[in-house]
Amino acid sequence: MRDVSEPLTMTCRRCRRVLRGDPALELGVRTSRYDRLVFRCDACEVGYSNATSEADRIEITATPAGNVPVEVHAGLTDALGASINVVARPGKAWKFCSANSEDAATWTVIRALAMADQLDRVAVALGVGHLTGGEPARVLLWGAPAPGSNGAAADAAALVEQISRDLGEKDDRRSEPDVVVMWDDLVVVIEAKLGSGNDRQSENLDRFDRYLRRPELWSAAPDEIKAVGFYELVRNWVIAWELAERSRSGSRRLRSCSLFSAISLGKLSSNVNSTNGCASREASFAGYRLSRVCDSETEIRRSSLSACKRPAPRPSS
Numbered sequence: 001m002r003d004v005s006e007p008l009t010m011t012c013r014r015c016r017r018v019l020r021g022d023p024a025l026e027l028g029v030r031t032s033r034y035d036r037l038v039f040r041c042d043a044c045e046v047g048y049s050n051a052t053s054e055a056d057r058i059e060i061t062a063t064p065a066g067n068v069p070v071e072v073h074a075g076l077t078d079a080l081g082a083s084i085n086v087v088a089r090p091g092k093a094w095k096f097c098s099a100n101s102e103d104a105a106t107w108t109v110i111r112a113l114a115m116a117d118q119l120d121r122v123a124v125a126l127g128v129g130h131l132t133g134g135e136p137a138r139v140l141l142w143g144a145p146a147p148g149s150n151g152a153a154a155d156a157a158a159l160v161e162q163i164s165r166d167l168g169e170k171d172d173r174r175s176e177p178d179v180v181v182m183w184d185d186l187v188v189v190i191e192a193k194l195g196s197g198n199d200r201q202s203e204n205l206d207r208f209d210r211y212l213r214r215p216e217l218w219s220a221a222p223d224e225i226k227a228v229g230f231y232e233l234v235r236n237w238v239i240a241w242e243l244a245e246r247s248r249s250g251s252r253r254l255r256s257c258s259l260f261s262a263i264s265l266g267k268l269s270s271n272v273n274s275t276n277g278c279a280s281r282e283a284s285f286a287g288y289r290l291s292r293v294c295d296s297e298t299e300i301r302r303s304s305l306s307a308c309k310r311p312a313p314r315p316s317s
């Protein structure tokens with residue numbers, strides 16, 4: 001127990017003011033409300049998580065917009081409200097306010113690239129910049145058209161919704177790819193990461209089954225894919241594949257799909273935060289390519305095998 005005679009204080013990491021803890025609240029109590037944070041700086045409109053140790057406290061902004069540069073404020077509230085995993089929406093806005101938020105980094109980077117007309121950098125990072133011709137890129141953020149999108153992005157979002165329905169997902173719990181960028185000949189699905197690895201599941205593996213119904217999408221057997229446990233990536237892979245199949249430009253089948261995982265956005269995000277004019281900021285993507293982009297279905301199959309097997313806990317044959 002804290003000695004109550006000792007004032008509870010910490011230093012605001014933004015303005016260096018000494019903050020007094022809210023006497024009505026207690027450290028060590030997790031919350032998902034800004035006004036339940038023990039330490040809040042009214043001047044900076046940031047608070048700190050209620051971790052007992054000061055070093056462990058995470059900065060949390062009062063609003064989602066407070067956690068991204070002003071240049072990318074427009075459209076944020078609507079975009080968070082449009083995310084297609086309906087049951088996750090309330091928590092999504094709260095998590096967005098955290099300094100560790102993958103969504104905030106995703107939003108900043110993708111919006112900055114879009115505003116600077118540099119979305120092809122996403123494809124260049126994958127080594128497929130040559131596939132970005134044709135109509136302007138269509139961007140979905142958390143499954144919904146990005147702000148300022150035209151009808152083509154709405155069509156892509158409708159496809160994602162139909163794919164979800166065909167997979168038998170519940171209407172309010174759809175798989176929500178962080179980012180989809182589509183060109184006439186290329187679909188890129190991004191699972192964004194900010195310092196953490198990909199989530200791996202080891203329980204309730206029956207959940208995978210609805211995504212493993214088409215053996216031609218996979219070179220590994222369903223049990224092997226389940227054993228590796230990349231539930232999120234498996235779902236994203238199926239969505240990427242289905243989107244590529246169902247999207248057509250004229251009579252052409254879209255040639256390529258790709259799953260770009262574990263983009264490391266941290267440095268880029270802080271660079272963007274610390275400057276103005278983020279729209280012209282050089283964007284560089286670190287991370288690794290989970291699967292090579294493919295020009296044939298055979299190659300897609302092969303690459304999906306490596307997608308599932310490469311990080312497996314046991315040596316692959």
Ligand SMILES: [Zn+2]
Pocket residue numbers: 012013014015016017041042043044045
């Ligand atoms: Zn402050």
